Amino acid sequence: MKTLVLGLGNWIVADDSIGLRVAAELARMLADRDDVEVSEDYWGGLRLMERLVGYDRAIVIDAITTGAAPGTIHHLTPDAIPTQRSASAHDMNLPTALELGRQAGLGLPPNREILLVGIEAKDILTFADQCTPEVAAAIPAAVEEVLRLLQTGSPAD
């Protein structure tokens, strides 16, 4: 089974970089795994769908704002995707994009194998090199969570 671990976000916007930071950590830890590729991207919708082509499974890590405490880790599926980048106001949302890809015959992982890990952000409107401390503190737990998903295929709880 070939898995893509994909961090979504923007390196220069405060907590919007959290998905990228978690992915960077995982890239180091999973460097010797042939069955797992760790990568990053910046945009949801069509572009995200196109990135998933050719994989059996995907774990997407992204910032999310639901009003929960900053650093809280959320689990989502493609059918419920209010994360920062899994949707796009300039093209289409992920479920529509996945449907389009499948209709066009692209080799995409089934929805049940697309797991989204959302990390509650605090500040996603300020250009900055770093996350807020509360959100940065969630990196180890988010890394753990992705490793657990890689092993078990389902969220901890």
Next chain:
Amino acid sequence: MMTMKRISIDPITRLEGHGKIDIFLNEEGDVANCYLQIPELRGFEQFCVGRQAEDMPNLTNRICGVCPEAHHMAASKALDAVWKVDPPPAAKKLREMFYSIFFATDHTTHFYALGGPDFVVGPDAPPAERNILGVIKKVGMDIAGKVLKMRRDGHHLIKLMGGRPIHPNWGLPGGVSRGINEEQRKEIEARGREAIEFAQFSLRLFEDIVLKNTDYVSLITGGVYTHQTYNMGTVDADNRLNFYEGKTRIVGPDGKEFIKYDPKDYREHIAERVEPWSYLKFPYLKGIGWKGLVDGMDSGVYKSTPLSRLNAADGMATPLAQKEYERLFETLGGKPVHHTLATHWARLVEILFATERWVELATDPEITSSEYRTIPTETPEEGIGCVEAPRGNLTHHYVTDERGILTKVNLVVGTTNNNAPICMSVKKAASGLIQKGKVSEGLLNMVEMAFRAYDPCFGCATHSLPGQMPLRVNLRDPQGEIIQTLSQFIG
């Protein structure tokens, strides 16, 4: 006449994450004013000051996830000016070819995913069906493959030239970091020829489905979506449209040239109005003045869109696009066309122009030249770089110290240029559908179509909004109390 007082709108928080429109009614219950609020990222100038100016093409391309290539190009051109260096001809051609590929790809996505479905599926169709899946259902499965191929080819070639799949790291003061070899050139040319066919196919699709439907044509040419404003575009020496370089030309609501200037002089011609209820400034023509959010020769409001670019030019620089340009104006009653919804058609004409230009440049004998950079020797100082981005004119302005460390940064992005006309279009659409305090069905849809034509970049930032164009409309009485709230795609 109107008793409405000014009411300041609470800032949109990113937690809400959607555009917000406040519609103020007068005592009679008719629309007095409409305010569009969009969230905006903070602190970009402070973030940049103190950094090396050479970093800007690689930093600014992260500002916007929709058009990183446009920022990359405007930044590279600004650096040419900061270092007072003129890139060699091959570098300019490589940049313009890269930019044409990006333009065709980006416009394609907008037309098929956002703008097109309103027409192809139908403006009255439920929002959940007005998407690309609805287009496929109506037009056939082939379309999905065509759109995805155009995107795949575009992204592949941008990576091939720009060096990275995500954000290009290619533009440098004085040129680009690498050229292309003959094998790459052949591939770019071959994909470009297919892209021309795709652009022609898209125009035929628009003709068959939109132009042959009198209801749709009436919707385009009807008063609800029409505004008589000035039009901005970049033109070459023969006043034909160019995306990469040229003079900024502005024509009046009557279609006559009002002014043509070098983009580096933009501050002499464009001023920015600050309104207390909006974070986003309202640029306007200095030579006319700010008269508020109103149409006409005496109002300094201008548009900077695919349609305004066609209006501002005397023609297209490539033969197939020129024919389509002529057809657009013949069909819609001559130049200039002020119908906002015709922007979607203009976008398709621009795709054809971009693909033709792509092939022209790919077959230019100089394109594989190894002279793609002039090494700067002057002391850096100040520079302005300007391109036409898909959503409007984009200007980067940098000031540095003698070491090239940034001391000042100013960006004027496409959506900012269109702030005033977007607000005006939204107000007009709302005015037709709200009378005596009664809201007609389809208000959200009609309002959405009004601003979708501009494809506004919310915050011109890489972050996106959850869902499909989430939108909340508050109806307020003259005292500012909310009477009714309508929303869609806000989960």
